[in-house]
Amino acid sequence: MARGARRSAWTAAAVATVALGGVAWLHGTLDGTWLAASGVALALGGVIGALGQPRIVLAPEAQSPTRHSIAEALLANIPDPVILVDRRAIVIEVNPAARALLPALKVRHPLSFALRAPDVLDGIEEVLRSGLPLKTLYTTRVPTERAFEVQIGALPMPDGPGGGQPNVVLFLRDLTSARRLEAMRVDFVANASHELRTPLASLLGFIETLQGPARNDASARERFLGIMKTQAHRMTRLIDDLLSLSRIELREHVAPTKTVDLGRIARQMVDTQGPLARERGVALTLEAEGAFPVLGERDELLRVVENLVENAVKYGSSGGMVVVSLARSSGDAPGKARIILAVRDAGPGIAPEHIPRLTERFYRVDVASSRDKGGTGLGLAIVKHIVNRHRGKLVIESTPDVGTTVRALLPEAPVAQKVESTAE
Numbered sequence: 001m002a003r004g005a006r007r008s009a010w011t012a013a014a015v016a017t018v019a020l021g022g023v024a025w026l027h028g029t030l031d032g033t034w035l036a037a038s039g040v041a042l043a044l045g046g047v048i049g050a051l052g053q054p055r056i057v058l059a060p061e062a063q064s065p066t067r068h069s070i071a072e073a074l075l076a077n078i079p080d081p082v083i084l085v086d087r088r089a090i091v092i093e094v095n096p097a098a099r100a101l102l103p104a105l106k107v108r109h110p111l112s113f114a115l116r117a118p119d120v121l122d123g124i125e126e127v128l129r130s131g132l133p134l135k136t137l138y139t140t141r142v143p144t145e146r147a148f149e150v151q152i153g154a155l156p157m158p159d160g161p162g163g164g165q166p167n168v169v170l171f172l173r174d175l176t177s178a179r180r181l182e183a184m185r186v187d188f189v190a191n192a193s194h195e196l197r198t199p200l201a202s203l204l205g206f207i208e209t210l211q212g213p214a215r216n217d218a219s220a221r222e223r224f225l226g227i228m229k230t231q232a233h234r235m236t237r238l239i240d241d242l243l244s245l246s247r248i249e250l251r252e253h254v255a256p257t258k259t260v261d262l263g264r265i266a267r268q269m270v271d272t273q274g275p276l277a278r279e280r281g282v283a284l285t286l287e288a289e290g291a292f293p294v295l296g297e298r299d300e301l302l303r304v305v306e307n308l309v310e311n312a313v314k315y316g317s318s319g320g321m322v323v324v325s326l327a328r329s330s331g332d333a334p335g336k337a338r339i340i341l342a343v344r345d346a347g348p349g350i351a352p353e354h355i356p357r358l359t360e361r362f363y364r365v366d367v368a369s370s371r372d373k374g375g376t377g378l379g380l381a382i383v384k385h386i387v388n389r390h391r392g393k394l395v396i397e398s399t400p401d402v403g404t405t406v407r408a409l410l411p412e413a414p415v416a417q418k419v420e421s422t423a424e
């Protein structure tokens with residue numbers, strides 16, 4: 001093949017030279033200089049063609065094993081499961097992703113031993129009959145529920161082991177996370193509509209009462225207007241929370257670059273929320289010495305502290321105290337130091353089964369009681385997204401009857417950035 005390529009390079013150069021010579025002769029411009037130049041061009045064309053080709057052309061004896069190992073390496077690196085079977089659905093080749101998904105899969109064994117899916121097996125027969133590719137679905141329930149789209153196609157193998165018979169290749173594409181996302185989106189829309197509809201229904205009810213039976217009742221009017229105002233505020237808050245959630249999500253992949261002092265942010269929030277906490281009989285204190293520089297967005301970090309303090313005061317008021325503290329942990333490697341913001345209360349705590357779900361949108365341990373307290377169930381979801389954007393981690397620890405501690409672990413700002421923070 002290398003020799004063939006070299007020959008065709010020479011031929012092409014020669015044909016081009018002769019053709020150009022013909023054109024020059026027709027126009028009367030054929031002279032000695034032209035002939036010399038075309039001779040050089042012919043030689044160069046041939047040499048370049050001959051030099052360029054061997055780099056991609058393999059010697060015949062090396063070609064087959066090398067290509068085979070390239071194909072194997074390629075197959076091994078495909079992250080989705082790929083299975084090759086012959087026309088009797090006997091497994092010929094599988095990649096590691098397929099082995100991981102179907103541990104019972106063995107070369108030279110029928111595919112049906114490992115993949116009990118009539119749709120897929122029928123699909124193989126159909127592809128062999130029609131020669132056309134098709135897609136079908138494969139779902140598993142054990143160990144977890146997963147769904148795959150299986151693309152089945154005929155693979156002609158003229159010099160394969162089956163004597164030229166086409167084999168069949170199966171590509172499996174994991175649809176599990178896409179489906180979960182879709183379910184979450186549907187749930188989210190349903191939850192958001194439900195949360196909005198409740199105050200809206202109450203508003204409409206009061207409007208009708210005020211237009212009808214309570215038209216001339218001044219005291220009822222005052223009372224109803226008060227409730228309507230609360231409901232309208234609730235709707236506004238819900239919409240604000242939804243909007244800020246989507247804004248944060250939109251920027252989640254862009255980590256903040258400005259250095260801010262988390263100590264100052266915590267101090268500001270403790271000062272603002274102190275009076276409200278006192279009204280509920282809660283002593284709100286801050287434990288923080290010095291500066292705690294993080295790469296962050298000030299407004300977003302204010303929301304983190306606000307939400308955590310609000311929760312601790314709202315749900316842990318029976319403990320009578322809430323402590324906001326800041327600390328630095330040096331981390332396991334240089335440059336990995338973290339600033340730890342902790343909000344601790346001595347309230348009733350949270351049962352362990354709820355803890356993993358608290359950061360889901362609209363998730364509340366006690367929906368009625370949270371709603372009474374004006375909660376929408378979006379607070380911790382917002383906190384989680386902000387902490388993610390700051391490349392940090394949120395840890396919730398709670399012991400029933402002892403209290404709850406929520407920690408946000410944020411990477412410390414690099415030393416070079418600290419100068420900026422003092423100037424801020």
Ligand SMILES: Nc1ncnc2c1ncn2[C@@H]1O[C@H](COP(=O)(O)OP(=O)(O)OP(=O)(O)O)[C@@H](O)[C@H]1O
Pocket residue numbers: 241307311312315316345347348349350358359363364365366370374375376377378379380381404
């Ligand atoms: N410190 C805490 N002690 C006990 N329960 C808590 C605490 N913090 C949160 N929770 C529980 O977690 C749930 C979710 O909290 P989250 O902040 O996401 O929503 P919310 O407070 O109900 O509403 P929002 O924050 O929008 O006002 C709360 O409804 C509450 O049941």
Ligand SMILES: [Mg+2]
Pocket residue numbers: 307310311375378379380
């Ligand atoms: Mg909250």
